[in-house]
Amino acid sequence: MAKVKSENVERRSVASRPAAVEAADRLHSAAIHLLRRVRRQDVASGIGPAQLSALSVLVFAGPKALGQLAAAEQVKPPTMSRIVAGLKRGRLVEITRDPHDARRMHIRSTAKGTSLLQRGRKRRIDYLAAHLDSLARSELARLATAAAILEKLLSNWR
Numbered sequence: 001m002a003k004v005k006s007e008n009v010e011r012r013s014v015a016s017r018p019a020a021v022e023a024a025d026r027l028h029s030a031a032i033h034l035l036r037r038v039r040r041q042d043v044a045s046g047i048g049p050a051q052l053s054a055l056s057v058l059v060f061a062g063p064k065a066l067g068q069l070a071a072a073e074q075v076k077p078p079t080m081s082r083i084v085a086g087l088k089r090g091r092l093v094e095i096t097r098d099p100h101d102a103r104r105m106h107i108r109s110t111a112k113g114t115s116l117l118q119r120g121r122k123r124r125i126d127y128l129a130a131h132l133d134s135l136a137r138s139e140l141a142r143l144a145t146a147a148a149i150l151e152k153l154l155s156n157w158r
Contacts, residue, residue, distance in 0.1 A: 034128075041123040045116055047090065050075075052120065054083050055092055055109060059117045063108035065098075092116060 042052055050073075057072045058064060064072065070080035084107055087093040092113030098104035109117070132140060 038124040038128055041127050042120055044123060045120045047086070047092070047116075050083050051087055051090075051092075052117070054080065055087060055113050055117050058093060058107060058109040059114050063106050066105050066107060069107060087113065 039049070042049065045052060047055075054069060054073055057069060061072070066080055066084065067077055069084070070077045073080060073083075075083075084093060084095070088095060090113075092110055093107050094110050096106045096108075098106060132143070135143070
């Protein structure tokens with residue numbers, strides 16, 4: 001079985017079953033197209049995709065140090081500093097200094113930031129639900145089953 005190196009420097013085996021490769025290819029393509037379409041709803045938030053993504057980490061994963069947030073978003077700390085500065089200007093995040101290390105900042109979402117992100121999430125879900133509403137009940141049930149399978153897979157994924 002062939003080995004490949006992933007971005008997070010782990011070694012993974014390449015799927016050898018043609019059915020797994022075909023499913024992975026189709027799922028990859030569908031996921032990209034789905035996210036591109038629902039992402040159009042983000043324009044209504046008034047902030048850019050990088051800020052929304054960083055804010056999402058803070059809302060759903062909790063407060064982070066700048067380096068942790070940069071790592072989560074796969075950007076360098078100077079880039080994350082600019083993103084956080086924009087979020088701070090918009091009063092979407094609050095920055096506090098670590099009481100034990102003045103060089104370290106703790107960044108957390110404000111109530112305004114959390115509300116903005118939750119409204120954006122609702123817009124995305126409503127948009128997607130409106131399109132899913134045209135499906136037959138049996139198709140919706142199959143999608144729900146597929147979502148459960150993906151959630152299970154991702155919960156064990158490291």
